[in-house]
Amino acid sequence: MEIMENAALIVVDVQKGFEEEYWGRRNNPEAEENIARLIDTWQASGRPVVFVRHDSADSRSPLRTGHPGNDLKDFVAERRGKGSGPEVLVTKSVNSAFYGEPDLDAWLRGLGAEGADGGAGEARRQQIVIVGIQTNMCNETTARMGGNLGYEVFFPLDAMHTFDLVGPFGWTATADELARATAVSLHGGRFAQVVTTEELVAAAG
Template sequence: MEITGNAALLVVDVQKGFLETERWGARNEPDADARIAALIDGWRASGRPVVFVRHDSAEPGSPLRPGYPGNDFQDYVEERRGQGGGGLLVTKTVNSAFYGTPDLDGWLRAAGIGQLAVVGVQTNMCVETTARMGGNLGYDVLFVLDATYTFDLVGPFGWRLGADALARATAVSLHGGGFARVVRTEEVLGALGAGGGG
């Protein structure tokens, strides 16, 4: 795997509101937080840019609404934001980080960045939507599957899918559809440690 010298890490919606398990239910990937932390640390150590994305929900009662403690980044992310200049903060009210403030696409293009690694919450929601749009916009997107997590979900006709099944569906759609390359944390960290190919 080659990681370009200025590839950006997008850390999507790792917020305290997702810790309210009574609202969200069962999640998958219990080690995702440790992997996200390791990727932020690896990115910072390599001098590459990190973008922190926060969902400012406009839905009344949402645990991600501004002014509510759940809107804040989880502690391990906030601690890392405080190091190395903080990185770019993008806020959004919809599923894609590319429809946020400031303009992510404009910032990436101005910096000459063509490759993105995407991690965060939820796998099949904002992380997937951001990856799909990144692919549509022509970026080389690495979707770090095991550094994301999601929750069981009920859809139409009473259909219910568990978090693992939803994550697999996302991985197949993104990878098989050519939107992103689905990868694992270990191989990404290995590429960073090898210098990433410049």
């Protein structure tokens, strides 16, 4: 795995509201530790970091604007601005981080990271790494849209988590089942490469 010097880490919706009982049972208790490790690795290397915050318009949501749950978790908030590379905060009210303010796609393209190889041969795809909450919701949606927009997407499954969910017809799925289904869909469908935190840290070092 090769991680380019301008590969962007996108930290999606790591907010205090996700700690509330509203959501139910979660998976992957190591998610926060791995997210922090990737932020530290990216900031230490001078690579770009995008922090994303969900400003819910739902008056019942723990992520609604003005509610304490809207705030980024402390371990993320205290890392903002600590890197030597470019950083930005994107706010959104839908699943995809590409539909927020400022425009994420424009910001990424503005880094000049599309990376043509000196004009000889094919241009290299710009890389993004997606971490955060929730695996099968905003993370998956952002990954799918990133793939459609032409980005090379890395999806470290151990640096994110989700919650058990009830669907149609009385069907239910556990958080682990949902995470596995997301991983299979994204990787098998070639929207993203599903990887581990350890692989990314080793490649970005």
